[in-house]
Structure formats: structure tokens, C-alpha cells
Amino acid sequence: MSRSSPRVVLGKWLLKNYKLTEKSNLQPGPDNIFPEFIHNLGPKATKILITIYKKLWNSKDNLPDEWKKAIIVPILKPGKPANLISSYRPIALTSVLVKMQERMILARLNWYLENQNLLTEEQAGF
Numbered sequence: 001m002s003r004s005s006p007r008v009v010l011g012k013w014l015l016k017n018y019k020l021t022e023k024s025n026l027q028p029g030p031d032n033i034f035p036e037f038i039h040n041l042g043p044k045a046t047k048i049l050i051t052i053y054k055k056l057w058n059s060k061d062n063l064p065d066e067w068k069k070a071i072i073v074p075i076l077k078p079g080k081p082a083n084l085i086s087s088y089r090p091i092a093l094t095s096v097l098v099k100m101q102e103r104m105i106l107a108r109l110n111w112y113l114e115n116q117n118l119l120t121e122e123q124a125g126f
Helices: 006-017 035-039 043-058 096-115
Strands: 070-076 088-094
Touching: 035 096, 043 096
Parallel strands: none
Antiparallel strands: 070 088
């Protein structure tokens, strides 16, 4: 990755190498877009998606309403009785496009912090 201009290179790399998890049974969010769809975009579609992300990043507008929605699915906790609501934990199925944007922002932030030597050996996270 270029040290002087990470934006375009990073965007293209993330779009092609994006994986939320190694699981192959990922469910889409409200937009019905699967991660495999993003991974298999052609060059023109990749460029369009990067352009959309850039416009969102540089604008003062909010995210599209569809990107703010989630499908909440209750998952039964292991060994818990199915008839109690406390036996379930909620998971939120959100847009793959939003998750992609979050990963791009995180990668860009990490790149900046590392290249500006703003992280110390003592800093740690989960």
C-alpha cells in the first residue's frame, strides 16, 4: 500500500478482499446484499461503489436511510429453555455496505495513526 496515497488503493483492496468472517453462511442485512456480491464486483462497479463512499465521506449528508436499518434476530443461548425471553440474545443483521465502510474508516484511521507514530507500545485493545 502506498504511504502517500492510501485512499484509492485501500478502497480497491478492501472491496476485493473484504470478508466479515470465514463463515460461508452469512446473511444479508435489510438491503439483501451478500458479502460475495461485493467481493465479485467488476472494475466499473467497484469504481462506482468507491465513488459513493467518497461522496458520503466528503459530504455533510447523513447515511442513506436503508443503511441505518437492521434486522433483529433472536438467537437461543446454548442450554437455555426456548420458552423464556431471557434465553435469547439479539443479533442485528446490518448492511454489508455499512460494514464495508466501517472497515475502510478503521483501516484508514489505523494507517494514519501508525504513520504519524501516534500509537505507543503500551496501547492495546480488544
